[in-house]
Amino acid sequence: MLAIFLIPAALCYTFGLMLGDRRQGWAIFAAMGILFVLMASVVISAEQAGTPLLASAGLDQTASPLQAGGNMEGKETRFGIVNSALFATVTTAASCGAVNAMHDSLTPIGGLVPMWLMQLGEVVFGGVGSGLYGMLVYAIIAVFVAGLMIGRTPEYLGKKIEILEMKMSALILLVTPMLVLLGTAVAVLLSAGVAGIANPGAHGYSEILYAFSSAANNNGSAFAGLSANTPFYNTMLAVAMWLGRFAIIIPVLAIAGSLAAKKRIAAHAGTLPTHGPLFVTLLIGAVVLVGALTFVPALALGPVVEHITAQQVDTEHVTAQQVDTRQVAAPAPSTAQ
C-alpha cells in the first residue's frame, strides 16, 4: 500500500521543488492527504459496522482481540477489516487496481467511496503523474471560482488563467463523467449490458457503474461479479479506457503549453495565495463540489438506494424475526434498473 502511494505522493514535493516554492507542493499534498484520510475512515467504519444481513443471521460481528468482526464476506482473515478497507481506498484513490478483498461484497457505503474516488478522476494521489495533473486542473478550477467570487482575473503560480485554460479544464472535467455516465446508461438499457449483472437490485446497477468508473479512470479494480468478458463490455470499456486517458492528456498538454508561453507576473494585493490553508480548503471544495454534483445522482441510484434498503431490511427483519426466526433478508427491490 505504501508503494502504491509513494511515487504519486512524492510528485507533489517534486512539483514544489521545480516551482522553487515547496509550499505549493505541500498545499497539493495536504488537499490529497485530507481527502484520503476522510475517505479511508468512511470505508473502514462502514466495513467494521458490518451489514444487517450478517447481523440478522445472528453472527458475531464485533471486533475483539480474537477476531476482526465486521463484514468479512470477500475478505481474508489476515487482512481483516482495516487492512482490506484501507487497501480498497488506496487502490482506487491511486490508479492501481490491485485488490486484497472482493469489492463486490463491500457494504453499500464501503463500495460507494472507492467508486467515487475513481469518479473524481483519481486525483487523491492518483496515478503516477496523472494524479498530479488531475489535481492541478482542480487547482485551476479553484482559483477560477475564487476569482469569480472576488471579481478578479484568476492566477495560478503567477500565470493568468484565461479562456483557453478554462475551456480545457472544463473539457477535462466533462470527459470522464460523460464516459462513465453515458456508458452506464447504455449498458443498463441494452440486454447485452444487463446480462452481465451478477447481483440483484441496486447492487447490479452499481456493478455496471463501477466497471465504467474503473475503465474510464485508469483503474483495474472491479465489482467482479459483473461478467465483463463479453464483446459488449470489452468494446464499451475499451472505448472508455482509451478516451478516458487520451481525451484528458491532450487538453492537459494544451494548458501546459499555453501557461508556459505566458509571462510570469509578480504576486500583488489581489492575488490569491495558493499555498495556505485557505487554498487547500478551496481546492478540496472544488474537488468535492464538482465530484459530488456530477456523480451524486448516479450514486444515489446504486449504493445509496442499497444502503437505505439495507436499513429497511434490518427493521423489517427485526419485526419478522419475532414471527419466524429463520427468515432471511428480503431481496432488494429493483428500483434502480
Place this chain on the structure above:
Amino acid sequence: MKALIRPALIVFAALTLFTGTFYPAVVYGIGQALFSQQAAGSLLKSGDHTIGSSLIGQHFSSPGYFWGRPSATSPMPYNAAASSGSNLGPLNPALAEAIASRKAALLALDPGNTLPIPVDLVTASASGLDPEISPAAALYQVDRVAQARGLKETQLLALIQSHTQGRQWGLLGEPRVNVLALNLALDQLAAQPAMPSRDGIEQ
C-alpha cells in the same frame, strides 16, 4: 535512418538480456539462497509426505478437524487452480442462504454450542483459499473437535494459543490461526488414541 535503428536494436537486446535473463536469475538466486522454504511454496510436511502449503487453505469438513473459511471457488471449494470470492453483494438473498446453510452445517455437528458464531467462519474469503481463521473461529470449534477426538478442551485451547499468530510488527493485519498447521498439530496430539478419519488431510 541507420543511426536510429542501431541504438534501438542494441537497447532492445540489452533490455531483453537484463530483464529477461539477468534480473530473474538474480531474484531466483536470492530466493533460493535466503528464502528457500518460501521459494518452494511454504510447504508443510508430515514425515516425508507433503501435506500442502501453509499459504493455500484446504477444505475440512469432518467434525474432528478445525474448519477453515468457507470457499466460493468452483467447481469445488478450495480449488487452488481457480481462486475466487463469492462476489455476492451485501443484500443478495443468495448470501443469506449460503450463510444459513453454513450455520446449519456447523450446528448440526455441534448442537450444544450456544456461542455466537464468529462472522469469518460462515463468510467466504476473497481468494477462496484463505489458509487462516480468526482465533475466535478456532475457539468456537473447540467443543466439537474435543468431542469428536476425545480430547480435553484445555489441550485444544493450548494448541490454538500456540498456533495463534499476532499482527505483523504488532500493527499490520489481524491475529489468526493457520488451519492446516493447527490440524497437523491436532493429528500429532491425537496420535496416541485411535486415529479418526483423515478426509481433510488426504486431499
